[in-house]
Amino acid sequence: MPHKKAKRSVREAERKTKGEDLAPSKDSLSNEPIPKALSRVLNAAKVREEWRDKKRKLEDGGGIQGEKRRRLDDGAKGKRKEAQVTAKLTIKPGESIQHFNRRVEDDMRPLVKAAVHSSNAVVRGAAKAEKEAKAAKKVKGKPVKEDDDDEATSTRARPPPPAAIADKHADKAKEFQKHSSSAPRRLNDIAQAPPEFKKLPRGAVAAASDGFGGKRDGVLSMAQKQMMEKERENAIARYREMKARQRKLGEKSDERDRDGEDED
Structure with missing residues (x-):
């Protein structure tokens, strides 16, 4: 089946027999229209000359006529716009x-x-x-x-400049105070005693002045205090009894262990 392309030699022989003087078809490049961009480029010189001639004519004697023509054109445009607005404002069918x-x-x-x-x-x-x-x-x-x-009255009525306001914290030290101690601080030092607070912090002076216990003692009455003391004594007595009982049980178990060892 001749579904394949012929050899080049065969194709050249057919081209020679047919010849090359045949008429071009309608789709040839000679009948193709020129694009607009290309036509603008080709006709640029002609368009420029026409524009220069038109401008020269307007400058020579057609300036006044051009202004009148512009005014007439503007008036016509305004009328057209009004007519368009009125036409738009009418209701359309449907x-x-x-x-x-x-x-x-x-x-x-x-x-x-x-x-x-x-x-x-x-x-x-x-x-x-x-x-x-x-x-x-x-x-x-x-x-x-x-x-x-x-x-003059404005100058007289002006108040004197305010004096410098006294700073409340002027007497206090602005930086942290450093206390020199004879014993040097070392890494991993063990404290031998708890720290001593010679100056109590804020709010602790009133609690210390009230006496032992502070504000909590003032909440309890005398009867409640007596009840608390009784309960405390009872708890101590029960704890002592429990300890004595445990001690007795421990002694009995020790005696049993000793008797068993002697029998062995």
């Missing part, structure tokens, strides 16, 4: 009232916003003009002597 109201609000929003901004600017300008007029009237009504008197 459009609901809700959608029509929304479209109207969207179209009128920039106009309302511009009107609000202009009105705010007018109000601010009027308020500023009123303030300036009032200030000018005040300046014109006051004489020069009154200004001098005001300056």
Whole structure:
């Protein structure tokens, strides 16, 4: 089956027999249209010359006519915009009232916003003009002597500068105090006695002045104290009895062990 490509020699022989003077097809490169980008590049010089001629004509005598033409064009554009707005604001066939109201609000929003901004600017300008007029009237009504008197009274009424505030912690040491001891501190030293606090901390002076026990003794009454003492004595007595009982049981067990050893 001739499903494979023919040899090169066969293909060249067929090309020679057919010849090369056949007419090009419709899809040839000569019939392909030129792209716009390429046409702009090729016709750039021509476009530039046309623009220069047009500009020269406007500069020579068509300046006034050009301005009039611009004004007429602007007026026509404004009329077109108004006509477009009025055409937009009409309800379309098949459009609901809700959608029509929304479209109207969207179209009128920039106009309302511009009107609000202009009105705010007018109000601010009027308020500023009123303030300036009032200030000018005040300046014109006051004489020069009154200004001098005001300056003198202001200088007199000024309070003296406040004195330096005394610092409460001026007498106290700002850094940690260092106490020199005869015995040098070494690593892994063992304390032979608990530390002695010669100066009690804050809040401990009142508790020490109340007497032994501090604030807790004031909470208990005399009857409660007696009950606590009785319970304490009872607990001590029970503990002693338990210890004596254990001692007796231990002695009996020792005697049994000795008797067993003697029999052996």
